[in-house]
Amino acid sequence: MMSDKKTELAVAALAAGTVIDHIPSAALFKVVHILGIEHMSNGVTIGNNLPSRRLNRKGIIKIESVEFDRATLDRIAVVAPTATVNIIRNYQVASKTKVELPETLINTVACPNPKCITNNEPMKTRFDVIDAEGPVLICHYCGRTVCGDKARII
Amino acid sequence: MDTHSLVAIDDLNRHEILDLLDRASYFEKNPNSHLLDGKVVATLFFEPSTRTRLSFETAVNRLGGRVIGFSDASTSSTSKGETLKDTIKMVSNYADLIVMRHFLEGAARYATEVTQVPIVNAGDGANQHPSQTLLDLYSIRKTQGRLEGLTITMVGDLKYGRTVHSLVMAMRHFKPVFNFVSSRELAMPQEYLDLCDELGIEYHVYTDFSPEVINSSDILYMTRVQRERFSDIMEYERVKDLYTLRNDMLADSKPTLRILHPLPRVNEINIDVDDNPKAYYFEQAHNGLFARQAIITACLGINPEK
Numbered sequence: 021m022m023s024d025k026k027t028e029l030a031v032a033a034l035a036a037g038t039v040i041d042h043i044p045s046a047a048l049f050k051v052v053h054i055l056g057i058e059h060m061s062n063g064v065t066i067g068n069n070l071p072s073r074r075l076n077r078k079g080i081i082k083i084e085s086v087e088f089d090r091a092t093l094d095r096i097a098v099v100a101p102t103a104t105v106n107i108i109r110n111y112q113v114a115s116k117t118k119v120e121l122p123e124t125l126i127n128t129v130a131c132p133n134p135k136c137i138t139n140n141e142p143m144k145t146r147f148d149v150i151d152a153e154g155p156v157l158i159c160h161y162c163g164r165t166v167c168g169d170k171a172r173i174i
Numbered sequence: 175m176d177t178h179s180l181v182a183i184d185d186l187n188r189h190e191i192l193d194l195l196d197r198a199s200y201f202e203k204n205p206n207s208h209l210l211d212g213k214v215v216a217t218l219f220f221e222p223s224t225r226t227r228l229s230f231e232t233a234v235n236r237l238g239g240r241v242i243g244f245s246d247a248s249t250s251s252t253s254k255g256e257t258l259k260d261t262i263k264m265v266s267n268y269a270d271l272i273v274m275r276h277f278l279e280g281a282a283r284y285a286t287e288v289t290q291v292p293i294v295n296a297g298d299g300a301n302q303h304p305s306q307t308l309l310d311l312y313s314i315r316k317t318q319g320r321l322e323g324l325t326i327t328m329v330g331d332l333k334y335g336r337t338v339h340s341l342v343m344a345m346r347h348f349k350p351v352f353n354f355v356s357s358r359e360l361a362m363p364q365e366y367l368d369l370c371d372e373l374g375i376e377y378h379v380y381t382d383f384s385p386e387v388i389n390s391s392d393i394l395y396m397t398r399v400q401r402e403r404f405s406d407i408m409e410y411e412r413v414k415d416l417y418t419l420r421n422d423m424l425a426d427s428k429p430t431l432r433i434l435h436p437l438p439r440v441n442e443i444n445i446d447v448d449d450n451p452k453a454y455y456f457e458q459a460h461n462g463l464f465a466r467q468a469i470i471t472a473c474l475g476i477n478p479e480k
Contacts, residue, residue, distance in 0.1 A: 135299050137280040141258050161280025162301055165365075 037062070037084040039106040040096065045069050047099040047169065048079030054095050054173055055081070055088065062086055075102060095128045097121035098168045101155055121152050129157060130172040136162035145174065177271075177475045179286045179293040182302040183340045188347035191311065197468035198312045198461070200478050205463070209476050210239030216269035217243035218261070219296075220252060221277040225437075225459075226296050226305070230273050233466035242268060259288045266291045271474055292473040300336055306436055307340040309465040313458040314393055317432040321345070325390055327353040329383060330397035330417050330442055332362040337436045338397060342366050352377040353387050357413040359404060383417050389426050394419065396435045396442050396455075414441075421446040434458050 043051050048068045057064055063084035072078035087107055096103050097119040107115045127144040138145045138161055146160040155168040180186075186194070215234045219227050222245060231241050242265075244250045252261060258281060265272055266289040274282055275296040282295035282302070297303040315321050326345060328338045332354055342352065342362075352370065354362040354377060361379065370377045380387055388394065396419055404410035418441055419433065435443060435455040447453050471478055 133279060135277070135279050137258070137276075137278045137284045137298075140278050141284065143259070143284065159280065161283050162299075163279070 033111060034082055034084060034108045035111055036109050037082065037086055038088060039083075039108060040081045041078070041104045041106065042072065042075060042102045043079040043081065043096075043100045044075055044102060044169075045077040045079050048081070050099040050173055051079070051081065051096050051103070054099070055083070055092065057081070057083065060086070091122075093119055094122050095125070095173070098125065098129060098155060098157070098171050099173065101153075101168065121149055121155055124148055124160075125157065127174055129166065130174050131159045131162060131164055132166055132170075132172065133159065133162050133164040136164060138162075177292045178473060179282075179295075180304050180469055180473055181282045181286060181293065181295045183304040183307040183344045184302075186304075186344075191308075191344060191347065194308055194465070194468045194472055195312055195315055197472060197478060198308070198464040199316075201464040201467040202461075204478070205467075206236050206238075207478070208238040209471055209478055210234060210237040210474075213239040213270045213474065214268060215239050215241055215271045215273060215470065216265045217241055217245075217296075218250075218265060218272060218274040219243065219245045220247040220250070220258075220281070221275055221297075222246050223275050223297060226275060229459075229462045230294075230296060230305075230466050230470075233463055233470055236463070237467055237470065239470075243273075258284065262289050262293075271470060273470075294469055294473055300334065302340065303336060304340070305462065305466050305469055306337055307344050308469065309458065309462040310337065310341055310395075310434060310436070311344055312461045312465050313432070313434055313454060316461065317454060318392055318430065321348040323349050323351075324392040325351040325353065326393045326395060327355060327387055327391040328362075328395045328397070329355040329419070330399050331360045331403060332356045332397070333360040334400075334403055335397045338362070338395065339366060341395065342369070346370075346373055346375060350375060353380060353391065354378070355380045355383050355387060355417065357381060357399075357409070357416065359406075359409055359413070360399065383419075383423075385423065385426065388423055388431075389428070391431055392428065394431065394433045396433060396439070398438070398440055398442055418442050418444060419447055420444045421450055424450060424452060427452065 045068055065082040068079040069077045093105050103119045105117050106113050125147045129147050131138045147157040150156050150158050157166045217230055234241050262285045271292050273294045273296050276298050279299035279301035281298045282293055285293045295302055332338050401410050431452050432454040433452055
């Protein structure tokens, strides 16, 4: 309990924005990349390797004054299926949801197969989710399967 | 007329597979016709494959159609850097059907997304080659009189061999028993074993190519063990001759056993097997013509018996 309290104290409260919590530590920077945080001028707080009862170690990202569309948030589910999304408005949690993996991911993940047509033709990638738990994805074109934690995000 | 593409054998259900096999039987009895009168079929071979191309082009010619295309990407504008999309769109202006072979995996699937002209996949890298699987199925049904309840033994490279993977996928509709015989390095991938478990299909995994396995089989499906598949050359040297079929190994096999091989073969079937009436690999290749006539007419929505 003590350690949980410290986590909360370490990160300042948001007036408005988005908090993404329960990110597996290994996936934190992939989530940063998916959200495009590198290119933002908003206030961002990133914590990692914080103690978590569910995940053992977790990451958390707070972004001021931004709300992401659902499609962007759902892409997070590829690398961080445990992530939760809190929308903050006026210091209050306006909504709290889990990320949800869509059945099909268009141009989200790069195919690891160098001989796949998607790596050799100017076109969008497409992966179908065959196991939402893993998650495990399969390339619609070459049939190569990819585990979410190994997926290279475009 | 209902036209459609054929990209992967997995896309076909049991009924569609049987329909194609019935068509192939029809074309074996009636090889020459005018069903494709006035039709133009493009054969686009971005990767050379003389055997497959000649088989498809013969199929079109015997159906009375005409063929355009190229047999090597170096003679097409691909060598100038044209995208696959642009090549397919250009050819779509001329042809009623496109048969394509490509070195990249997923190329045929992608082609179906950029054109209304039906696409027949004649092989996309290590991925899919549905006409090969169809001719395998046709050969199995023709020699055994049925597809249901057969014991099919696959030998050699079960890890990378796309023909054996496709055959597992196609035969899953027909209650088979599978024997998977290979070295550990080249074993059938777990996903196919899982699929068999899921569907309640009986299978056995062996590293020994033993008489017991051969004698229980209705079909022996031999494949080539390729040196370049091995990370460890010592391992290759150790296993390369373990999965070679010799005539004396067939002494107590079932009289109805037939030996199949997608060809080309190297040393996995000794030439002393060639004269055994159970050797079927040369006729098997011949059946490819009927299987391809079946595919072409089905994709163009042409009913041969009308």
